[in-house]
Structure formats: C-alpha cells, structure tokens
Amino acid sequence: MSAPPAPPPPRRLGLTGSIGAGKSTVAALLRERGLTVLDADAEARAVTQDPAALAEIEAAFPGVVRGGVLDRAALAEAAFADPARLARLNAITHPRVRARMLALEQAAATRGERWIVQDVPLLFEGGLDAQMDAVLVVDAPLDLRLARVTARSGLTAQEVLARDVRQMPAEEKRKRATFVLDNSGDLAGLERQVDAALAGLGIQLPAVSGQQEESPSQS
Template identity: 70%
Template sequence: MSLPPSEPASSTPPRRLGLTGSIGAGKSTVAALLRARGLTVLDADEQAHLVTREPETLAAIERAFPGTVQGGVLDRAALGAVAFADPARLVGLNSIVHPRVRARMTALELEASLRGERWLVQDVPLLFEGGLEVGMDAVLVVDAPLELRIARVMARSDLTREEVLARDARQTPAAEKRRKASYVIENSGERADLEPQVDAALRHLGIPVQPQQ
C-alpha cells in the first residue's frame, strides 16, 4: 500500500460518507450499489480480514486468545465463539484489530485523495460504536426489521438465533442509528427496491456519481 513519493497529496481530501447498519441489514448490498455508481468504498471488514493475516496481528491475538491461531492461520470461528461470549474479551480483541484497520483505511483514503476523488465511502459496521461518525461528512444507515435481519444472518452462516441476537445486542440499537443518520435506507424488500433509494440518498446528500461501465 505504498504511495508514489513523487506525487503531492491533494490539497482537498475527499469528503467521507459513512455507511453502516445493524447485523443482517444488508449493508454490503448497498455498498455494491454505491460501487456501481462509481464511488470508492473502503470496506473495514475486508481490511480486518487482511489485518488478521499479518504475523504481528496473529501473534497478538494468540497471546490474548490462546489456541485461536493454528499453523499461522486464524481460526475465526473459534475466536468468535470466545470473544463474543465475553464483552470484556471482545473489547480486548477490538483493541488489537481496530487500530490496525484504521491505519489501513487512512492509507487507502490518502490514495483516493491523490486520485482527486471528491467523495469516498467508509463501510464500517461499528461506525457508531467506535465513535467514528464524528469524522464523517454524512452517514448512511441501512436498516431492516429485526426478524428479517435474524433470518438473513442465519441463512448465510451457522449462527443460531440466540447468537445473532447476542451480536445484535452488542451493537448500537437500530433506532439510535436511525436517529443519528443523515439518511436511512429501508432494506425490507428486494434488491431492485434498493436502487431508487440509493439514488435518492445520493441526491439528498449532494454526492455526484459516475456509473461504472
């Protein structure tokens, strides 16, 4: 992720659109629609997966959660079972991973600045939980009814209903996210129902788009 030393940084950094939503709300689908409209999306989850392949990060996780790294590879299921069962241990995990993720996101943001981009999207599941909304120019929240969110997560993973509810309970309540949002997208229907909402959100927020060919 090195930058060309000869290129000067843009004097006008891109404005930030924070994208977030509760577990199972469909945030990733909205992120894909934003990409299709030509916006750069920086995915915190993707960066977290890359970070947790780095030897230094793996060593720190193994020290804090013995047995969760096997042969230099993180056992994500084992780590999740331990960390999500204890709020204090989850805080400890986040203290290892989140600063490294933010460093990678900052580097990617600088690259976008050098390209002259006017807006970029920061896709951050725990945007409000980390207090990161204060650094955003606008926040887009994706929401859906709780029972629908539970069904979506259970369909795509091996989590039980109780485990989904436990993870949801550790996030900022959906009602509070909606209150803090610059714009809310309702994802209780089909993907086709999201397209006009995404376009309306971008118009409302004054974000220009250049659809990808």
C-alpha cells in the same frame, strides 16, 4: 523546486446497519455507481493475516492461531463473551485497520475522488460517526433480518439475536443517520433510495462506474 501540494482529503460517507439489514447490498450498489467503498471488515481480515498481529492475538488468546492461521470461530468464542477481552482484541486490531483505511483514503485523494464510502459495521459503537461527513444507515425489520442471516449463515435465531443485542439498537442508528435506507422491499426500491440519498448529498458520480478499491498490500 517545491513539491506539489497534497490533494485535499475526500469527504467520508459512512455506511452501517444492523446485522442482516443489507449493508453489503448497498455497498455493492455504491460501487456500481463508481464510488470507492472501503470495507472495514475486509481490512480487519487482512490485518489478521499479518504475522505481527497474529503473534499479539495468540499471546492474548492462546490457542486461536493454529499453524499460522487464525481460527476465527475460536477467537470469537474467546473474545465476544467478555467485554474486557473484546477490548483487548480491538486494541490489537483497530489501529491497524485504521492505518489501512487511511492509506486507501489517501490513494483515493490522489485519484482526485471527492467522496469515499467507509463501510463500517460498528460505526456508531466505535464513535467513528464523528469522523464522517454523512452517514447512511441500512435497516429492515428484525424478523426479516433474522430470516436473512439464519438462511445464509447457518446460525440459529438465538445466536443472531445475541450478536444483534451487542450492537446499538437499530432505532438509535436511524435517529443518528443522515439518510436511512429501508431494505424491507425489493432491490429496485433500494436502488431508488440510494440514488436519492446520493443526490441529497450532492454527490456527483464518476463517469465510469464499477471502480474497485485497492488494498495497500496490493500492487
């Protein structure tokens, strides 16, 4: 007896935005509406807890792994100052992150989900927008984004700007978006924009909200 056919892959809704724009807030709203959100940052953190990945990172960036634990601040200082070194780090981590995201996507397909959200900070910079069926870009004015990040992180405005300039300009992201969510107002206004975007894409929300994605490493 032949095996049943594999379920069709869900369609991909990319979610991205510049630092401080409110991407995490939108991700939470999408989860509340019952959509599975795959968080590339969370999967990247999981990857850097894997002994094999840690060994490669330590070999490329001596001293950033201490007692079997990654010193993220030291790694950022070592990698982000040099494009070549950043490319080396990405070569170690990105294939592993993609594999984890694909496993989560396949699990969503098995559950019969028609759409999944891929929350990827550097979606356009990494060329991953080409793999999406639609893209939501969250945006807000630069001064508001700076105020948000400095208030929550302890970073200075100069440090936030240094990170922001390494990303694609917000205006270019807006041009490439399927829908732009303006997060310069209140939460209710943002929710209305999210609902309008989902309706515009014809996304039918599950009857039960609050669904959470499961990592391949979890039971």
